[in-house]
Amino acid sequence: MKRTVFALSVILAMAPSMVWAQGKYVHANNSGYDNLDPHAIFDVGRAASRINFYDGLYRWVDNPPKLIPWLAESHKSSADGKSWTFNLRKGVKFHDGSEMTAADVIYSIERMLATKKGASSLFMPIIDPGTTKAPDKYTVVFALKESSAIFLATVPEILVVNAKLVKQNEKDGDWGAAWLAKNVASTGSYKLKRYDPAIGFVGERFKEHFAGWGPKAFDEIEFRTVLETNTRVQGLMKGDFHGTDGYLPYDQILRLKQAKNVQIFEQESMRVFYFSIHNDRPPLNDVHFRRALAYAFDYNGFINDILKGAVARNPGPNPNNLWGAPKDLQGFTYDLDKAKAELAQVKQPLRPITIGTLAGFSETEQAATLLQNAASKIGVEVKIESAPWQVVQSRMQDRDKNYDMVPLWKSTYYVDPNNWVGELYGSRYYGTRNYSYNKDDELDKWINDALAINDEEKRRDLYEKAARKVTEQAMGIFVYNTKWYGPYAANVGGIRFCPIGSGQDMRWAYFK
Amino acid sequence: MRRLEMILSRLVWFVPTLAGLVVIVFLISNVIPTDPVRVALGENATLAQVEAMRVKLGYDKPLAVQLARHFRDVLSGNLGTSIYSQRPISEDLAKRLPATLELTLVAIALSIALGIPLGVVSALKRNSLLDHAVRVVSVSGLAIAAFWLAMQLQFLFAMKLGAAPLNSRIDGFGPEPITGLFIVDSLLSWDMESLGSALSHIALPALTLALPAAATIVRFTRAGVLEVINSNYVLYQRAMGMPPGLVVWKYVLRNALISTVTQIGLIFGVLLTNAVVIETVFDWPGLGTFAVQSILQSDHKAIIGFTIWTGALIVIFNLLVDIAHSIIDPRGTR
Numbered sequence: 001m002k003r004t005v006f007a008l009s010v011i012l013a014m015a016p017s018m019v020w021a022q023g024k025y026v027h028a029n030n031s032g033y034d035n036l037d038p039h040a041i042f043d044v045g046r047a048a049s050r051i052n053f054y055d056g057l058y059r060w061v062d063n064p065p066k067l068i069p070w071l072a073e074s075h076k077s078s079a080d081g082k083s084w085t086f087n088l089r090k091g092v093k094f095h096d097g098s099e100m101t102a103a104d105v106i107y108s109i110e111r112m113l114a115t116k117k118g119a120s121s122l123f124m125p126i127i128d129p130g131t132t133k134a135p136d137k138y139t140v141v142f143a144l145k146e147s148s149a150i151f152l153a154t155v156p157e158i159l160v161v162n163a164k165l166v167k168q169n170e171k172d173g174d175w176g177a178a179w180l181a182k183n184v185a186s187t188g189s190y191k192l193k194r195y196d197p198a199i200g201f202v203g204e205r206f207k208e209h210f211a212g213w214g215p216k217a218f219d220e221i222e223f224r225t226v227l228e229t230n231t232r233v234q235g236l237m238k239g240d241f242h243g244t245d246g247y248l249p250y251d252q253i254l255r256l257k258q259a260k261n262v263q264i265f266e267q268e269s270m271r272v273f274y275f276s277i278h279n280d281r282p283p284l285n286d287v288h289f290r291r292a293l294a295y296a297f298d299y300n301g302f303i304n305d306i307l308k309g310a311v312a313r314n315p316g317p318n319p320n321n322l323w324g325a326p327k328d329l330q331g332f333t334y335d336l337d338k339a340k341a342e343l344a345q346v347k348q349p350l351r352p353i354t355i356g357t358l359a360g361f362s363e364t365e366q367a368a369t370l371l372q373n374a375a376s377k378i379g380v381e382v383k384i385e386s387a388p389w390q391v392v393q394s395r396m397q398d399r400d401k402n403y404d405m406v407p408l409w410k411s412t413y414y415v416d417p418n419n420w421v422g423e424l425y426g427s428r429y430y431g432t433r434n435y436s437y438n439k440d441d442e443l444d445k446w447i448n449d450a451l452a453i454n455d456e457e458k459r460r461d462l463y464e465k466a467a468r469k470v471t472e473q474a475m476g477i478f479v480y481n482t483k484w485y486g487p488y489a490a491n492v493g494g495i496r497f498c499p500i501g502s503g504q505d506m507r508w509a510y511f512k
Numbered sequence: 513m514r515r516l517e518m519i520l521s522r523l524v525w526f527v528p529t530l531a532g533l534v535v536i537v538f539l540i541s542n543v544i545p546t547d548p549v550r551v552a553l554g555e556n557a558t559l560a561q562v563e564a565m566r567v568k569l570g571y572d573k574p575l576a577v578q579l580a581r582h583f584r585d586v587l588s589g590n591l592g593t594s595i596y597s598q599r600p601i602s603e604d605l606a607k608r609l610p611a612t613l614e615l616t617l618v619a620i621a622l623s624i625a626l627g628i629p630l631g632v633v634s635a636l637k638r639n640s641l642l643d644h645a646v647r648v649v650s651v652s653g654l655a656i657a658a659f660w661l662a663m664q665l666q667f668l669f670a671m672k673l674g675a676a677p678l679n680s681r682i683d684g685f686g687p688e689p690i691t692g693l694f695i696v697d698s699l700l701s702w703d704m705e706s707l708g709s710a711l712s713h714i715a716l717p718a719l720t721l722a723l724p725a726a727a728t729i730v731r732f733t734r735a736g737v738l739e740v741i742n743s744n745y746v747l748y749q750r751a752m753g754m755p756p757g758l759v760v761w762k763y764v765l766r767n768a769l770i771s772t773v774t775q776i777g778l779i780f781g782v783l784l785t786n787a788v789v790i791e792t793v794f795d796w797p798g799l800g801t802f803a804v805q806s807i808l809q810s811d812h813k814a815i816i817g818f819t820i821w822t823g824a825l826i827v828i829f830n831l832l833v834d835i836a837h838s839i840i841d842p843r844g845t846r
Contacts, residue, residue: 034597034805121561178598196797197597198607198611224795231678234667391545391810395546459671
């Protein structure tokens with residue numbers, strides 16, 4: 001009897017903590033977390049550490065993406081679009097208990113511009129070092145060199161670090177790079193609890209976060225590096241992980257759909273699969289040759305037979321589900337007769353075309369093989385070279401070493417048509433995000449005008465015109481828009497997918 | 513005395529061997545058409561960012577200058593900083609070395625424990641059903657691709673039977689490191705929970721590595737025993753009425769194992785090579801996964817650092833094997 005009373009009293013004593021303990025969420029990630037510096041990393045694979053540890057002035061959430069005030073409460077811009085004033089939320093605490101102020105925001109943008117890494121490329125062309133000012137403790141004013149309609153869309157990438165703490169850890173003028181690579185100095189939703197670059201990280205819920213918490217939010221999140229796809233999938237089925245990446249090969253998604261303890265969230269993302277074409281190299285600089293190739297790709301066969309209808313046809317450079325994508329754009333269809341007719345108009349001598357595919361990404365290899373097969377029927381020889389993404393990417397950024405064509409995805413870094421048609425085909429982005437090396441004055445004018453004005457209707461018109469021209473001139477071959485199949489354990493709820501961050505913003509999620 | 517000379521001679525060769533490795537890997541890294549600076553800065557970096565970083569890291573200099581600078585750094589004990597993680601490469605390697613060492617040593621122990629007894633039994637029962645079975649299994653062990661075997665073992669033991677963890681080195685992040693070898697650390701701190709977790713996690717990757725190695729040991733042991741078992745001195749001991757077990761243990765095995773011991777030294781290198789694949793499949797945070805990530809990121813200095821460390825490990829292990837060899841068979845060192 002005494003034992004029973006004792007046991008009951010222990011259970012009762014533990015009850016409050018049991019009610020509030022929401023446990024640990026474990027995620028298997030396909031990339032390594034070898035650096036936690038929010039201003040050094042900007043790739044989709046390592047988004048979790050940036051989103052869960054750091055906050056920006058605004059934040060992208062949901063799908064279709066919405067921009068919501070975050071560290072800032074509001075903003076206003078000048079009539080010429082060059083001056084942007086942000087009013088900061090008061091009383092926001094860093095993990096060490098100190099208050100976040102305008103000085104921290106200024107230090108963060110200056111740090112980005114000085115270290116020249118990660119998302120800094122979005123701001124370097126429009127913000128000069130030393131020009132961002134703080135009229136008072138809670139106001140930040142960005143003075144842009146030129147009007148930028150996409151500035152607000154990119155503001156979430158200015159992740160705010162604790163200036164005082166980082167300065168204390170600066171060494172040899174490194175802006176605290178070595179220290180921030182393995183530490184966190186932020187206001188973010190989770191505090192760093194454990195970090196091992198070889199394994200991943202554990203974040204502990206920051207209870208004092210300004211945005212508050214739902215009653216069932218996770219106490220801890222653990223993101224582990226698991227490079228092998230099969231291991232991630234099996235681990236999720238076995239219950240070792242609660243979630244993994246949402247862009248798995250579709251055969252793995254079908255496998256996961258069979259598992260009773262796994263649920264798949266399905267959303268149309270903003271990740272366009274297309275063939276990048278080197279427009280500045282003969283005979284690809286001839287529109288008829290490019291059109292011949294565009295007619296030679298079997299879109300329906302690829303989408304319905306190879307990918308089992310798991311994606312949505314996207315005929316142009318902008319995602320279907322974003323403004324700036326013409327609703328009536330038809331794009332190309334598979335028609336070898338039309339391909340031959342276009343080819344007949346090519347004046348320059350033909351030569352074998354080289355397609356670079358991404359090793360390990362079977363869809364790129366399948367798409368290239370499909371095009372190779374059809375191209376041979378119209379008399380165009382295609383060679384396929386497979387290499388890791390890093391090799392392909394560094395070659396694409398070099399006009400001379402670039403492949404003739406590369407099938408790949410264009411992901412969402414900010415939600416604006418400029419992320420797609422602007423960056424892929426505007427000559428201002430040569431060597432960074434423009435791999436097509438096309439030079440079209442009319443297209444450049446539309447893209448540059450759309451960047452300089454804030455009227456969304458006028459911008460929509462300009463981007464639609466740009467998307468039409470790029471498609472009709474076959475500057476690329478546009479195939480589909482990806483669907484995100486987010487695989488999570490059946491007991492996970494509250495996942496808010498956003499194309500930016502790919503559903504890894506864990507502050508909203510919970511165990512059912 | 514001859515043994516000391518042998519050790520010194522090996523140590524003298526250690527330096528040019530590693531220098532050769534550095535040159536080869538440096539040249540191969542630069543033949544690959546990748547720009548490490550662009551890779552490190554990512555697809556969003558501007559040309560100005562790329563050029564600034566290239567100058568800062570010395571990638572704008574001629575190859576010979578880069579190589580000379582790298583040698584200078586290596587000689588001063590500085591392997592450089594990873595262009596990707598921004599951390600000293602030695603720090604990353606040191607953190608991951610215990611994981612690979614633990615996996616490799618357990619795999620070697622397992623392969624010896626399996627391979628030598630099976631090889632002896634197979635030789636003693638020559639042409640029996642058991643001998644045929646062992647030979648078939650050992651040939652299969654050599655023929656099966658390591659990554660395929662890893663996935664099959666995962667599927668059977670982790671997914672179907674639930675008898676072993678699927679991946680990683682331990683539950684969570686492991687105990688506070690003393691030696692970095694989780695099995696040793698959990699014993700030193702008498703943490704039985706961590707010990708159980710470490711042992712269960714190492715079972716499948718170690719078995720995957722050990723099976724092909726055990727197959728090699730079986731074949732060499734079997735051949736060695738067969739060669740020795742019909743020699744005159746063994747026949748003499750038998751004729752003297754010495755118990756068969758004692759003859760095998762004392763006279764056959766010692767002489768039969770000479771080639772096996774040499775083989776174990778070579779196996780260590782093979783295991784380190786296979787660890788690159790196995791660690792990736794089992795999400796094992798060792799040198800293998802570091803190498804894979806460094807190669808994918810075109811992190812030249814990290815690749816060279818990995819090569820130097822693994823090269824040194826192989827040289828040291830081979831030296832230990834040579835010493836063991838000289839003890840088992842002192843004829844060469846007298």
